Amino acid sequence: MRASRLLSVLLLLQNRGRMTAEELAGELEVSVRTVYRDIEALSAAGVPVYGDRGRAGGYQLVAGYRTRLTGLTEEEAQSLSLAGLPVAAAELGLGTVLAAAQLKLHAALPDELRDRAGRVAQRFFLDVPGWHRGVESLDQLAPVARAVWEQRRLRVRYRRWDHSAVERELEPLGLVLKAGSWYLVARCDGGERTYRVSRIDALEEGETFARPDGFDLAAYWRDWSAGFERRMYPRTALVRLSPLGRDLVPFFLGAVGARALRDSGTEPDEDGWSLVELPVEQGAPALGQLLPFGPELEVLEPADLRERVAGAVARMGALYG
Known part of the structure; x- marks a missing residue:
């Protein structure tokens, strides 16, 4: 964990130049004291980082120094697909992972492309939820997402539209964010079904299962949405x-x-x-x-x-x- 944070400190200084201990602490969600210890550890490891005192001071790398230690972890690579949806990434428990992946990707880009990526981020922003509703904050979303990643069965207690509760054994296949609401696509009793995550009151993880060959989440959602509109x-x-x-x-x-x-x-x-x-x-x-x-x-x-x-x-x- 600390090694990952030290790399993040190094990449932040490489990408942004001089930063204060308070700024680094805010980015990494740690204390200023922890930043001081991390800077000392980087210096002891031979990284040419130095600090300036005073109001305009801060930490920075020696001019011209760059690291190529930017390999993405598996979780970081997965989180990049949510790069335009920071709130959704946070709901899935991937917020800090996404930030680390974007930082590594930014550090690996040539100067021209890095400047262009920065201009795009300053000029375009994706806000998915509608005006009168926000992204649901759900206690069960992170464990559901974990079960999707790991292909683990779920036993859930689910509230139907009439508020009656039922028990279901599910094989989770995917998650869909639609207009601020999360939906779980899962196999149940031999067929694919759709469940609103906000109606999952409790769940238990089970053993792993084999994902059906050829299942296309996007195609399923298009067909299900069309059928839902016809029924509605x-x-x-x-x-x-x-x-x-x-x-x-x-x-x-x-x-x-x-x-x-x-x-x-x-x-x-x-x-x-x-x-x-x-x-x-x-x-x-x-x-x-x-x-x-x-x-x-x-x-x-x-x-x-x-x-x-x-x-x-x-x-x-x-x-x-």
């Missing part, structure tokens, strides 16, 4: 949308609504209104999808949904006088 939106509603209503579709109905707008929308009439077939949920939830549009949307079909919307609007009108 079993009906379509023919609606009239004002120009503002069209602009509101992606905000209220997300990607599903935006796709319907693109695929089924007609040319606007002389008043700017157009016809669109929108996917809707079954029963009362459909009202929650359509009422936020207010007077910018009119339901034409099916008749029962039009009546439900009209009734809800009438009750709202009576409520407000």
